[in-house]
Amino acid sequence: MLGNFSYKNATKLYFGDDSLKYLNEELKQYGKNVQLIYGGGSIKKNGIYDSVVEILKANGKNIVEDGGVMPNPTLEKLYEGAKIAKENHVDFILAVGGGSVCDYAKAVAVSAHCDEDPWDKYYIRFEEPSCEIIPVGCVLTMAGTGSEMNGGAVITNHKAKLKVGHVFGEEVMPKFSILNPKFTMSLPKKQMIAGIYDIFSHICEQYFSGEDDNTSDYLAEALMKSVIHSSLIAIDNSQDYEARSNIMWSATWALNTLISMGKTTDWMVHMLGHSVGAYTDAIHGMSLAAVSIPYYRYIMPYGLKKFVRFAKEVWGVNPDGKSDEETANEGLSKMEEWMKKLGVTMKISELGVTEEMIEKIADGTMILNGGYKQLTRDEIIAILKESL
Amino acid sequence: MLGNFSYKNATKLYFGDDSLKYLNEELKQYGKNVQLIYGGGSIKKNGIYDSVVEILKANGKNIVEDGGVMPNPTLEKLYEGAKIAKENHVDFILAVGGGSVCDYAKAVAVSAHCDEDPWDKYYIRFEEPSCEIIPVGCVLTMAGTGSEMNGGAVITNHKAKLKVGHVFGEEVMPKFSILNPKFTMSLPKKQMIAGIYDIFSHICEQYFSGEDDNTSDYLAEALMKSVIHSSLIAIDNSQDYEARSNIMWSATWALNTLISMGKTTDWMVHMLGHSVGAYTDAIHGMSLAAVSIPYYRYIMPYGLKKFVRFAKEVWGVNPDGKSDEETANEGLSKMEEWMKKLGVTMKISELGVTEEMIEKIADGTMILNGGYKQLTRDEIIAILKESL
Numbered sequence: 055m056l057g058n059f060s061y062k063n064a065t066k067l068y069f070g071d072d073s074l075k076y077l078n079e080e081l082k083q084y085g086k087n088v089q090l091i092y093g094g095g096s097i098k099k100n101g102i103y104d105s106v107v108e109i110l111k112a113n114g115k116n117i118v119e120d121g122g123v124m125p126n127p128t129l130e131k132l133y134e135g136a137k138i139a140k141e142n143h144v145d146f147i148l149a150v151g152g153g154s155v156c157d158y159a160k161a162v163a164v165s166a167h168c169d170e171d172p173w174d175k176y177y178i179r180f181e182e183p184s185c186e187i188i189p190v191g192c193v194l195t196m197a198g199t200g201s202e203m204n205g206g207a208v209i210t211n212h213k214a215k216l217k218v219g220h221v222f223g224e225e226v227m228p229k230f231s232i233l234n235p236k237f238t239m240s241l242p243k244k245q246m247i248a249g250i251y252d253i254f255s256h257i258c259e260q261y262f263s264g265e266d267d268n269t270s271d272y273l274a275e276a277l278m279k280s281v282i283h284s285s286l287i288a289i290d291n292s293q294d295y296e297a298r299s300n301i302m303w304s305a306t307w308a309l310n311t312l313i314s315m316g317k318t319t320d321w322m323v324h325m326l327g328h329s330v331g332a333y334t335d336a337i338h339g340m341s342l343a344a345v346s347i348p349y350y351r352y353i354m355p356y357g358l359k360k361f362v363r364f365a366k367e368v369w370g371v372n373p374d375g376k377s378d379e380e381t382a383n384e385g386l387s388k389m390e391e392w393m394k395k396l397g398v399t400m401k402i403s404e405l406g407v408t409e410e411m412i413e414k415i416a417d418g419t420m421i422l423n424g425g426y427k428q429l430t431r432d433e434i435i436a437i438l439k440e441s442l
Numbered sequence: 443m444l445g446n447f448s449y450k451n452a453t454k455l456y457f458g459d460d461s462l463k464y465l466n467e468e469l470k471q472y473g474k475n476v477q478l479i480y481g482g483g484s485i486k487k488n489g490i491y492d493s494v495v496e497i498l499k500a501n502g503k504n505i506v507e508d509g510g511v512m513p514n515p516t517l518e519k520l521y522e523g524a525k526i527a528k529e530n531h532v533d534f535i536l537a538v539g540g541g542s543v544c545d546y547a548k549a550v551a552v553s554a555h556c557d558e559d560p561w562d563k564y565y566i567r568f569e570e571p572s573c574e575i576i577p578v579g580c581v582l583t584m585a586g587t588g589s590e591m592n593g594g595a596v597i598t599n600h601k602a603k604l605k606v607g608h609v610f611g612e613e614v615m616p617k618f619s620i621l622n623p624k625f626t627m628s629l630p631k632k633q634m635i636a637g638i639y640d641i642f643s644h645i646c647e648q649y650f651s652g653e654d655d656n657t658s659d660y661l662a663e664a665l666m667k668s669v670i671h672s673s674l675i676a677i678d679n680s681q682d683y684e685a686r687s688n689i690m691w692s693a694t695w696a697l698n699t700l701i702s703m704g705k706t707t708d709w710m711v712h713m714l715g716h717s718v719g720a721y722t723d724a725i726h727g728m729s730l731a732a733v734s735i736p737y738y739r740y741i742m743p744y745g746l747k748k749f750v751r752f753a754k755e756v757w758g759v760n761p762d763g764k765s766d767e768e769t770a771n772e773g774l775s776k777m778e779e780w781m782k783k784l785g786v787t788m789k790i791s792e793l794g795v796t797e798e799m800i801e802k803i804a805d806g807t808m809i810l811n812g813g814y815k816q817l818t819r820d821e822i823i824a825i826l827k828e829s830l
Binding site: 055056057058059060061062063064065066067068069070071072073076235266267268269270272273275276277279280283295296299300303304307312315316 | 443444445446447448449450451452453454455456457458459460461464623654655656657658660661663664665667668671683684687688691692695700703704
């Protein structure tokens with residue numbers, strides 16, 4: 055049954071190999087001072103930075119530079135970005151990069167004019183912004199987080215060893231996002247692989263909760279099948295536009311709330327992955343991958359019906375002559391096989407986690423409701439150990 | 443491959459058995475004079491009219507009545523509604539009903555302040571509105587057209603024997619829509635059946651075009667499977683909330699442009715159905731149903747790959763030991779079987795079409811591109827005759 059909900063997503067998307075040109079139209083709607091946010095500088099090598107700067111200049115904008123956003127944006131960097139925005143009277147934030155850059159841009163947007171510590175307000179108390187919010191636009195250069203069409207902004211606090219996500223409301227979501235699948239073609243293979251697994255995990259985490267046969271579950275299966283179909287092609291040949299375009303579009307719809315409408319969700323893989331990430335600074339998608347199979351094998355008996363459906367619908371497992379457990383396990387084995395082919399990290403030990411860290415990672419793992427089984431600390435430890 | 447496109451859909455949706463209460467919040471954003479648009483009066487019998495009026499009065503609105511919208515809203519009615527809106531200085535239009543009522547409301551919204559004949563401007567020249575547009579909100583009482591989250595507005599011109607749809611832009615789309623699956627429970631069975639087939643046809647018409655394995659096709663299959671799964675349950679028991687909620691939600695996503703993004707579409711079933719409708723005033727979904735199987739059987743050889751995929755993915759046809767044609771035909775036979783179980787009209791003769799009307803209906807059928815085979819007049823006649 056679809057539970058009660060409301061839905062609105064007003065982000066405008068420009069999709070395709072010519073989509074950057076629409077930046078001209080969009081910029082006209084915003085003020086002169088533009089904070090240009092980007093990551094480690096790959097956009098300077100592949101020419102995207104130059105193209106964007108040219109469009110900004112042609113539209114008479116003052117560019118306020120804010121580069122160097124790291125894969126897991128830190129609280130220190132957020133303080134710095136908010137200060138830049140405030141001091142330069144920034145009217146508009148343009149994020150050029152992947153999910154981390156988009157997430158960070160949204161966090162800056164709600165922090166620049168915030169009169170208290172944004173960590174306390176947004177990441178401890180999870181309050182909504184009460185200050186002026188700077189509008190954000192995105193030029194996406196990788197596929198994965200779905201940050202281009204949602205209100206999510208994950209920030210890592212290294213001092214507290216916490217990586218926390220806040221999903222902000224409509225007014226913080228990007229006003230527009232430019233999605234050019236070609237921009238993903240110059241990504242390092244490892245990043246693309248991690249992005250693909252991040253997408254898949256987003257879908258799983260909304261799917262593996264509840265037992266109803268609702269429209270959202272059908273849509274989730276469709277996105278999974280599309281990602282599985284395109285993933286190996288996209289990794290095998292970075293220039294395959296068809297595969298890259300399907301991956302990019304699936305990523306957006308995997309985490310813009312659509313497939314969670316009217317149902318419960320289970321974000322425990324992200325909670326485990328975030329805690330691993332806070333201790334290792336691992337690539338986000340890889341930390342999710344390394345905990346997924348142990349987690350799903352553990353909770354499978356508690357949500358057997360859904361895991362059987364997953365096996366049949368997503369992986370084409372033939373259930374004839376098999377027990378439900380066997381069918382469900384075969385589905386997870388097929389998923390594991392695909393993950394290995396894709397090339398994700400299957401063990402947290404490969405991400406730098408040692409046996410001594412396990413208890414602390416467990417303590418740093420936020421325990422959420424919504425899954426087929428609410429985990430205890432001991433169960434979290436057991437799952438993490440499975441991945442050593 | 444996903445072609446280039448842009449996407450934005452800012453309609454806010456309130457979904458669930460308590461969703462009408464959100465009308466209070468929304469009304470606060472609009473002016474005092476509200477044109478209340480509804481159909482033949484069933485909302486007066488089932489209590490929805492009273493509930494809506496109570497909310498309008500509680501919010502201090504002046505109600506301008508505009509009831510009696512017919513299943514295929516006519517141009518005469520549109521002139522009448524536009525006059526009502528203009529003379530009463532209407533600030534906001536509230537449509538309470540199904541797709542026809544929502545379509546008509548949007549047409550009134552762009553016609554009230556239009557300084558020329560709206561038929562000529564919107565339905566012959568397909569121009570965009572250049573006048574003030576009155577904002578529209580919907581309270582949906584049946585599932586089918588998707589009008590609650592798109593810019594479509596179909597109007598029938600009886601004098602010209604034409605039923606024409608214009609898909610307006612973002613500014614004409616409903617600002618909000620209230621979707622309460624319970625409101626569909628008092629619908630006559632025949633209307634619910636027709637609505638379900640309308641949904642299915644929307645999905646098919648976006649799916650059966652192009653040969654690519656893209657994300658939009660996977661999403662289309664998901665919606666089809668969800669509709670098929672819930673349809674017979676919903677018809678068998680009008681009080682089954684789960685089935686009714688899935689049908690209602692699938693309807694919205696079947697025609698809000700998502701599943702057509704980046705691909706071509708083929709709206710010939712609607713074109714044929716519209717022309718049948720202009721001659722018979724048949725229920726929209728039934729006129730689509732009556733032409734579908736003859737049309738798809740005819741074009742199948744030209745789009746064989748997609749019809750094979752349809753058979754396997756949507757209907758679970760096992761292709762082992764069969765030719766592609768056999769697999770594709772088995773898929774269409776399963777669809778036909780489902781349609782009969784659902785109880786749709788399978789023959790245009792049952793809708794009142796006689797052999798003498800065929801040529802005129804063919805002449806009134808707009809021939810569109812996008813399908814696997816562009817039809818000639820003779821082919822249209824042959825397809826229509828198959829349905830006699």
